[in-house]
Amino acid sequence: MAQVLEFRLPDLGEGLTEAEIVRWLVDVGDVVAIDQPVVEVETAKAMVEVPCPYAGVVTQRFGDEGAELPVGAPLLTVAVGATEPVPGGSAEGAGTAASQEAESSGNVLVGYGTGAPAARRRRVRPPALTGGRSAPTGDARTASGGGPVASAPGPVPGGTSGASTAGHEPVWDSAVESPAPDAPRGTPAQGDVVLEAVPPAHQGPVAVISPLVRRLARDNGVDLRALRGSGPDGLVLRVDVEHAVRARAGAAEQHIAAQPPVPATEPAPAIGAARGPATGERIPLRGVRGAVADKLSRSRREIPDATCWVDADATELMAARRAMNAAGGPKISLLALLARICTAALTRHPELNSTVDLETREIVRLPGIHLGFAAQTDRGLVVPVVRDAQDRPAESLTEEFARLTDKARQGSLTPADLTGGTFTLNNYGVFGVDGSTPIINHPEAAMLGVGRIVPKPWVHEGQLAVRQVVQLSLTFDHRVCDGGTAGGFLRYVADCVEQPAVLLRTL
The missing domain is CATH 4.10.320.10 (E3-binding domain)
Known part of the structure; x- marks a missing residue:
């Protein structure tokens, strides 16, 4: 007899707590293999495919496309050991998953594939609540083999999501x-603002x-x-x-x-005063765009940033790139050359390759340079990260930038591709602008901005000439260094742009 197991939205990693269903990859009645992707979800980090750790027949799906589900909510049920669809798709009456080790690949971590079963988490039963709600009953603890107990999906008492299962024991x-209430709850006094009835705290x-x-x-x-x-x-x-x-x-x-009208002797409200919620098109801030909004807001709140900038003559850098590409072999991108200059500058000024630990009030200088670069996609701004950029030559940097850019456009970047950066390179010149004061990518300490490279009048060797000029800007966390260090970093970058031979000192 087939055993019906329930697959829940797994731990998303990187502090993620929810995901939006973008597209189902299987239907009810489909046969799935172990680790076969069954649903495509968009987290706050990226678009990823979730593999199912069970092999069998899909009997039920939970959630429509576009729905947001928290971690732990049911995704689907699978009849293990069946080769045909199970009527009704219900998990009632199913036994425990004692043989899960033979039927499953273990827990699933979105963006990283499957791995070994995770250690059991400490669970605390919730106390009984008054006001019509009681603590969940039943026992859904894991079996001796570490697998989940099959249970029938059911609505949450008093909830609206419909994404819970009967007998599931929540993590509390x-x-x-x-804070404890200042006064006992009772009949509100006249004029008090009263919310909808809720159970006592x-x-x-x-x-x-x-x-x-x-x-x-x-x-x-x-x-x-x-x-x-x-x-x-x-x-x-x-x-x-x-x-x-x-x-x-x-x-x-x-x-x-409900208050009495304002007497005529009092001044009338100013023109343009607030008249309630604004009307118009409303776009939800969720998924990648919502995560970007949260991160930029946190950066503005926590980081006392400052910006300095300088114009540089990039004529020699452009000529060096043409010479490299004319020599044959893989082409070298301009972004890769700028990244190589950044890593050399960060080696000389490690203060800018750091982060601030607010809890211990310490500046943490990081050993490796994990270089992020801003990439605009249809789903919003993302910052893929090139690991250990200080150890990569320009050719390797070019290949890695191209690979991550393609994944960003396809929406297939994983959380591992988008986290762990220590410094960001922002080439906003591709948008046709000269300068910018970008927001630091929290929790990093600095970001280098590169404007467009355009012909401009420039004094070169005492003569007025038309040269390829670029504006460079550095936004830095003033807690990790002062203006002298930031200026020294930016000046070194500008010197390398104007005279690429300066890089030979660090090669």
């Missing part, structure tokens, strides 16, 4: 602290939420213990916090509107 976070742990949700709740003064989570098993999601903030704002507006 006891580290989330919430409990004193136990809160369902695991992402750091983004914690920060959003803290910044807006939302008590997480008073929220009714819409995720699996009461998991508090970002939309729950945003809904609470909007509800409170709407209640406040209604309270203000």
Whole structure:
């Protein structure tokens, strides 16, 4: 008899907590093999394909294309050992997955393929809640072999996502602290702003939420213990916090509107005052674009940045590149030459290849140069990373830039391709602009910007001549160095652009 196993959205790695279903690669009734990709999802980092660790027949899918699912939500169920579709696709009555080791490749990490089964996580049962909700019952602990117990999907009590399963035991976070209420909950006084009815705040742990949700709740003064989570098993999601903030704002507006009219003796509101939410097209900030927005906002909040810039005569650099490509062999890109100059400059000024550890109040100088470069795609700005760029010659850098750029255009970059950078090179000259003051790619300490290379009047060897001129800008974290270090770095880069022979000192 076939055994029905449930495959949930796996740990996405890199701190990711949710993903959007872009395209299903299998239908109900399809036969899948171990590690066969079954769904394409877009995370906050990239577009990736999720492989299924089970072999069998797909009996049920959860979530339509375009739906966002948190980590741990069911993706599909597979009838292991079956060669034909299982009627109904239900997992009820299925036994435990004691033979999973023979049927599965282990846990799945999006973007990295499959690996060995992960260590069992400490789980805490949630305390009973009042107000119509009770703690989940049943036992969905892993079997002795480390595999999940097959369970039937079912709705979350009081939730709206429909992405939970009956008997699933959630992971609860006891580290989330919430201030105790100043006064007992009771009948509100006249004029008080009242939110929708929610169960009383409990004193136990809160369902695991992402750091983004914690920060959003803290910044807006939302008590997480008073929220009714819409995720699996009461998991508090970002939309729950945003809904609470909007509800409170709407209640406040209604309270203000109910006040007596302003006497005629008081001044009238200024023209152009706020008149409620703006109307027009609304584009959700999610996926790659949402992640970029969050990261740039964090960079602006945390990094005291400064920018310096200089014009450089790139005529000799362009001539050197033409000579290299005329000699035969693989072509060398201009970006690769600029990257080679960057790595040489960072070797001389390691302060800019560092990061700031706020918890320990230390500057951490990094041993390797993992060079990121900005790439514009249809889904937004991404920054692929070239590992150990200091050890690569210009030819190898050219090949790696081309490979990562192709993956970015196809939307197939993995989280490993997009994380771990220590310095970013931003060639905004491809957009036809001369200069920019870019935002540092947090948690890095600096970014070099390169404008377009165009013919301009230039004094060369005491004579006015038309030369190929480029503007270089360096945005740096003022906590890691002062202007003298940043100026020395930028001046060395400009000297190498004007006289490529200067690089011979570091080769």
